[in-house]
Amino acid sequence: MSSAVARRAAMPPGPRLPALAQTVLWAVAPVRFGRSCTRRYGPVFTARILGFGDVVYISTPEGIRRILRDDAARFDAAAANESIRFVVGEHSLLMSGGAEHTERRKVLMRPLHGDNVAAYVEVMESVVEQEIRRWPPGSTVRLLDCFQRVTLEVMIRAVFGITDSARLDRLRALVPRLLAVNPLIILLPALRRRFGGVGPWAAFQRLLAEVDRIVIAEIRERRARIAADPGSRGGDVLSLLLTQGGENPPLTDRELRDHMVTLLAVGQETTATQLAWFFERVVRAPGALDRVEAAVRAEDWKVLDAAIHEAIRARPTTLDIGRVVTEEWTAEGYTFPAGTLFAVSLGLLHLSDDLHPRPDDYAIDRFHPVEPPSAHFLPFGGGSHRCLGASLAMVEMRTVIAAVVRDVRLRARRAAPEAVTPRGPMLVPRRGAEVVVVANRVAAGRE
Incomplete structure (x- = not known):
């Protein structure tokens, strides 16, 4: 038996379909594919994905911990x-x-927590009110598109602190295209060639270069302005990173660029998608929207958080976190060699029938008044790599949801739930979370 065959034989069981077929299923219907494999093979199984090879999926609380x-x-x-x-x-x-x-995380931690995040609420409220004004009563809106505009504007203004109108307008156009990167150039490194300046890689490189020019120009101008007048420093994340004190050396332009683009890549789209799924679930679950509205009126943020957490559980925006084991590791009855790629599937954990009975139902009471065990629900990952922007994301979701339900009454455009559809790395509502605006006090001219 060859070493490759022996290694595969020692791996957890999984589908026997050709790698191409598994890759297509994984790319087109990842949640359905993952749940089907879990039902057949258990919470630890092996899939073969082109571009990644053998991938061990794991969704047991102990294994994830x-x-x-x-x-x-x-x-x-x-x-x-x-x-x-x-x-x-x-x-x-x-x-x-x-x-x-650890050092990089320490640098980024301060501007994304505590009073700094609370200071962004006013910007969030202003941005979402401007968006709501565009929703006339009787209209149908795609909330995913709406919330992408909201979260991008919050990111540009509160995180980047950009005020130059030309840069604002250009980033509003470029960032959605940047985040919609062609998945083929992620899965197949062989396609990362220019081919004479045509094709997806060349197009993406031109797009990325333009975004980089704008971001680096903003960094350099902000750095010079703060050096000339320290009192001109704003409260946005970029300004705080430029003026960090303590033992940390100053960040270079390239380091700042990478940090800011990372926040864009993992924060803006994720929050927008989760907001869309929140309303897609709430408008369909009996009594859920009324309960959320009552919680906002009473400023009962525990109930609102429970409603948000249940939406995160029921409709994950991404399915897995990747990890590569660096030395032989034994778990779940298997010994995995160094180099094994794991898909730590928080999405499958959250959709487990054993841990969350009737997982396809949306039920706020799963999280209020008693929350499930922490090992059964990890909305932002865990350990030292837990999502750095978790605090910012929760504040933004609370703020946006509260603003919407105070002034707008929504209903589902269709009774049937929207299917989960992959869009790049995100799992989005197939119709964009379509709702009908029943009433809108802001659009009606309320002062």
Whole structure:
């Protein structure tokens, strides 16, 4: 028996379909593919994905805890993210591990937590009110498109702090295209060639270069302005990173660029998609929208958080977190060799019939008044690589949802739930979370 065959035989069972067929199923219907494999093979199974090879899916609470926390030092997160290095850059938090990751995370932690995040609420409220004004009563709106505009505007103004109108307008046009990167150039490195300046790679390189020019120009101008007048520093994330004190050395322009593009890549689209799924679920679950509206009126943020968490559980925006084991590791009855790629499937954990009975139902009471065990629900990952922007994302979702339900009454355009559809790395509502605007006090001219 060859070493490759022997290794596959020692791996957890999985579908016997050709790798091409599994890759198509994984790309077109990842949730359905993952749940089908889980039902047939259990919460640990092996899939064969072109561009990645054998991938071990794991969705047991114990296995996830060991990979993300207990045995985290034996896993390489950066290696699993290698396919997106060309987007986020070598200095990105996603491309680091160990002590380097700890230091980079420490630098980014301060501007994304506590009072700094609270200071962005006013910007968020202003942006979402401007968006709501575009929803006349009786109209049908695609909330995914609406919330992408909202979260992008918040990112540009509160995180980047950009005020130049020309740069604002250009980024509004470029960033959605940047985030809609062709998945083929992620999956198939062989396509990352210019082919005479034509094809998806060449087009993406031109797009990325223009975004980089705008971001780096903003960084350099902001750096010069703050150096000339320290009092001109704003409260946005970029300004805070430029003026960090303590023992940390000043960040270079390229380091700042990579950090800012990473925040764009992993924050803006994820929050927008989760907001769309929140309303797609709430307008269809009996009594859920009324309960959310009552919670907002009463400023009962525990109930609102429970409603948000249930939407995150029921409709994950992404399915997996990648990790590569760096040394032989034994778990779930298997011994995995160094180099094994794991898909730590938080999405399948959250959709487990055993951990969350009737997982396809949306039920706020799963999280209120008693929350499920923390090992059963990890909305932002876990361990030292837990999502750095979790606090910002929760504040933004609370703020946007509260603003919408205070002034707008919505209903589902169709009774049937919207299917889950992959769009790049995101799992989005197939129709964009279409709703009908029943009433809108802002659009009606309320002061």
